[in-house]
Amino acid sequence: MPHINIAGLPGGFLTTFSSLRLVALGLAVRRGPRFLFRGLDMSLASGQVMQLTGPNGSGKSTLIRLLAGFSPPDAGTVRLEGAGEEHPGAFLHYFGHREGLRPALTARENLAFLAGLLGGDEARIPDALGKLGVARLLDLPVRVLSEGQRRRVALARLLVVDRPIWLLDEPLASLDVEAIATVSGLVAEHAKAGGMALVATHQPLAATNATLDLSGRREAAA
């Protein structure tokens, strides 16, 4: 299992956030004549890795985007406890289907941009790519990478920028067996260090210690 060094602060930066909790109460999302889900309660605390499951179209991506604060729910609230006055977005990583990489820029330039934007450390880029097994792609334009390589480069931002909450939407898609084990290990290490993760995936994830199933939650709107 690869070892992540979420260093920087003595004792790891995550210990500062041990009181952090992502809490959602009574969430509802309506799509036309029906609710994707309604009255959904969940909470994510330090050390938890929650696997989000459910058939295609059951609202996994919608829920994750909602928790990230990108769109408001039709009912209910999302709260970040223990975050103080700071912007909730500054505590989380969102990793979705669209990786946020520009094809014309190299892996290093893309990650350096994200490090600058999200408040990470550029110096960690070679190391982070090494942990994901793509160190030699550092100075190649993302345009020439394969799908799986691109996903690995994009995932490296989890290590370049320290954020206590990881919201990962299908992070294992297009990855080979070895990379799946690596990512699973990264999530486990992150949780062990005091972080938390919500991972939507159809594949078994070794690090999982909680599950949230969205299947069968769909109901017609009154």
Added chain:
Amino acid sequence: MSAFSAVLKRDLRLARRAGAGASLGLMFFLVLIAIVPFAIGADQKLISRLAPALLWIAALLATLLGLDRLFQADEEDGALDQFLLSGGSLTMLVLAKALAHWLVTGLPLSLAAPVLGLMLAIEPQAMLPLSLSLLVGTPALTLIGLVGAALTVSLNRGGLLLSLLVVPTAIPTLIFGVAVAKAAAEGRDFAMPLTVLCGTTLFALAISPIAAALALRQARG
């Protein structure tokens, strides 16, 4: 502030890398000005009189070029999601994008204008004021366009709608920009139109980034 410079640096790098991004506006400007004498004919006096207006119209159209992709590219590749997670203000990031856009379109246009003005037999005493008016006025064009780009971010082929939204709002800038160059060509004092032109730019600077950031948030709601 580091998020601001990260966005600025990336957009400038992308413009340089893509090649076309940086020089396309300038090439378009050059082509438009180069064909004017052929269309109007060899009436040097007429061309000279039209020159300030032609240069300003060309600058407006060159600025619009590619503006529809300003936020769309970030929306498509997911970078806009990351903008929202920066923990800072989206308004500042939007402003960084506007600055990058102006540095690769408005600034080179303003600097090239006197040279292109020669092709239109512009009065020598109007060259510097014309350049100055573009230097002061093109940021307003970019900033106004910014709002249009944000409003059409989720529309495929939003380019036409963007032009329909942006061009009417850019008219005051156009009027006073041309007024500066015209006054200078006729040897009159151009301080008044230049001051109003500065005013439109400052107004756009105060309003546009906020409006664009709001539009981007709404588009994702």
